Amino acid sequence: MKILSYSLLASLVVIAGNSVLAYAAEDEHAKEAMQHLEKAVESGNKGDAKGAGAQSEEAEKDLIQENREKPYTQPPKHITGENPRAEHDKATFEDIEKAKGHAKKGHAKEAAKAAKEAEIHLQKKEQSK
Numbered sequence: 001m002k003i004l005s006y007s008l009l010a011s012l013v014v015i016a017g018n019s020v021l022a023y024a025a026e027d028e029h030a031k032e033a034m035q036h037l038e039k040a041v042e043s044g045n046k047g048d049a050k051g052a053g054a055q056s057e058e059a060e061k062d063l064i065q066e067n068r069e070k071p072y073t074q075p076p077k078h079i080t081g082e083n084p085r086a087e088h089d090k091a092t093f094e095d096i097e098k099a100k101g102h103a104k105k106g107h108a109k110e111a112a113k114a115a116k117e118a119e120i121h122l123q124k125k126e127q128s129k
Helices: 002-046 049-069 084-105 108-127
Strands: none
Touching: 002 049, 002 084, 002 108, 049 084, 049 108, 084 108
């Protein structure tokens, strides 16, 4: 009976440990995305459109990975304010696309502005968990 109790306890510890590691990995992708967006803003403000575009692309990859690890569902009928995480996520991706588009055209300042907007939406998304 003691062996069964210890096995159950060990199983619970393993399950809890795995969920903590998964949560930490999700936060890590969000932090990396935030860092890439900050670098994109810096690059754009310095006039480096290519750097802003590359950093925006890396941020997008990190956000996609975060969403794979922690997916969420959207309601069948969209009601504004019902799912703030999804709304900020969508806005973040839209702003990243704008930043990449401006960077491809060589508009560094506009790319920086769009990356900053994406950064703000990402912060709001993380706060709305």
